[in-house]
Amino acid sequence: MFSEAWKSCKNILCIRLDNMGDVLMSQPAIRALKEGIQGRKATLLTSGAGSSIAPFIPEVDETITFDVPWVKTNEIRGEQQLLALANELRSREFDAAVIFTVYSQNPLPAAMLCYLAGIRKVLGYCRENPYQLIAQWVPDKEPLDYVIHEVERQLRLVGMAGAKTSNTKLLLEIPKEGRQNVSDKISDLLVSSGIRADEPWLVLHAGVSEEKRLYPASDYISACRSLIKQGYRIVLTGSGSERDYVGEISRQLGGVAMNAAGELSIAELIALIAAAPVLVSNNTGPVHIAAAVGTPVVVLYAMTNPQHTPWQVANQVLYFEVPSKLRTKNRLLQSFHGPSTPRASPEGIVAAVTELVSLSGKHLSGATRLTWSAAAGNRVMPSIPSGSGFSGFDEYNICSRHQHENVK
CATH class of the missing domain: 3.40.50.2000 (Glycogen Phosphorylase B;)
Structure with missing residues (x-):
């Protein structure tokens, strides 16, 4: 659906703000993003818990760790820190962002963060029309119409941006x-x-x-x-x-x-x-x-x-x-x-x-x-x-x- 708009995107922000297992289940989708365009870089924005597994996921080129206030966490971050994060994301000049969520999560806070960071090409599921916050909006039909595995959910999402992979396995590598x-x-x-x-x-x-x-x-x-x-x-x-x-x-x-x-x-x-x-x-x-x-x-x-x-x-x-x-x-x-x-x-x-x-x-x-x-x-x-x-x-x-x- 949005594949033409993503062909020139080389610097991608992947947002997965919850736990270690959620980050790992997003790996095949991140792999699909990397395989789609030669030289594409994937930066993961995730929680402290999620960042623990990131060094062992070969598709992740860089990790930004931040515990946001709209996801359950033991870390409390104030509005000034959140605005500082938005400024940091802006300074990295991301071409686009993908918001990975389970169907029970609201993507709009993460979408607002992207908006503040000047990232206009944002792909994500949302139940209601997010208008300009998620410019490449995929209506979320789970769980009312169907339920699919979390890995498949995220693969379908990036597939909307033309990202495909034949290797849908999870894989961890320990640094040499x-x-x-x-x-x-x-x-x-x-x-x-x-x-x-x-x-x-x-x-x-x-x-x-x-x-x-x-x-x-x-x-x-x-x-x-x-x-x-x-x-x-x-x-x-x-x-x-x-x-x-x-x-x-x-x-x-x-x-x-x-x-x-x-x-x-x-x-x-x-x-x-x-x-x-x-x-x-x-x-x-x-x-x-x-x-x-x-x-x-x-x-x-x-x-x-x-x-x-x-x-x-x-x-x-x-x-x-x-x-x-x-x-x-x-x-x-x-x-x-x-x-x-x-x-x-x-x-x-x-x-x-x-x-x-x-x-x-x-x-x-x-x-x-x-x-x-x-x-x-x-x-x-x-x-x-x-x-x-x-x-x-x-x-x-x-x-x-x-x-x-x-x-x-």
């Missing part, structure tokens, strides 16, 4: 200079977790940024106890602020679950998830990291926005209700009901883990080291160091493992 340290850290972590050769294990990410998406710790504990009886070792991850919460889960599970919450950088978390046979998690950022590195994932999915399930990776989605006091006040979302089955339960978690691990057919051990192969496009790959005592292990590309269509 840090790879060896990351490999060593994860190898040491797995060894200290007591994971031995051919012993099943998994990563459990029990924390989440919003309370309404927090699956009950007691049910996680019950599921993990059953898995431990089957021989599984558990590595628990989370942010630094979640360390005490995750630590209580670890204590309840005894010595077979390591609390690594707050101990890992984003690069190390990416590598750990890449090495894991399976990830169990709330619907939060690590789920999309798992999709990007090809690790099968079991998602305990709060019935909020239904379009953020794992993208193109083997997965099982188990749904649970949000407590009534935490449910959204957004009337549009209140009137829309997404999937509600299969229901989450400890037994469901155990069954899902068993099925996904059987699909992968491999158990990586604590002695596994992570290396990188130029032939694999610098994607994370496991290999066995000499003298490790392992045999019969075929090196394989984690990033291409189980790139199935997502299960909804």
Whole structure:
């Protein structure tokens, strides 16, 4: 629809102001923008949370970090700082901007920011006519007419500007200079977790940024106890602020679950998830990291926005209700009901883990080291160091493992 107007645009501002997972799900759309025009530069404007994953997204050339007042954040920014941001954006002389939003977000504050920055060529979804604030307006038909995956939503948006890509996968790359340290850290972590050769294990990410998406710790504990009886070792991850919460889960599970919450950088978390046979998690950022590195994932999915399930990776989605006091006040979302089955339960978690691990057919051990192969496009790959005592292990590309269509 707007492709002719975008052919001369070389300096693009990509606006994604929410969380890490949202930024990652916008990656294929940003890739499409980059592939469409040779030499095009993509600058990402995102939140502090979103900026944490940006260094590992190869399509992002530069990142501007700012927590805006119209998106939920712990950082409070005043009007003077917001005006200073508009001036900074103006000084960068962007040719155009794309506003990436979920259907429950209002794009107009971001559009006003672009207007103040002198960016007139703005592409975005909007429910009502934004007039000159979004000059290239795509009427938002979600969720009343249909619901599509978040990745597909953003690909359709940039498609209006003539941006296409045949590669719609998520993909993370760890910068070359840090790879060896990351490999060593994860190898040491797995060894200290007591994971031995051919012993099943998994990563459990029990924390989440919003309370309404927090699956009950007691049910996680019950599921993990059953898995431990089957021989599984558990590595628990989370942010630094979640360390005490995750630590209580670890204590309840005894010595077979390591609390690594707050101990890992984003690069190390990416590598750990890449090495894991399976990830169990709330619907939060690590789920999309798992999709990007090809690790099968079991998602305990709060019935909020239904379009953020794992993208193109083997997965099982188990749904649970949000407590009534935490449910959204957004009337549009209140009137829309997404999937509600299969229901989450400890037994469901155990069954899902068993099925996904059987699909992968491999158990990586604590002695596994992570290396990188130029032939694999610098994607994370496991290999066995000499003298490790392992045999019969075929090196394989984690990033291409189980790139199935997502299960909804």
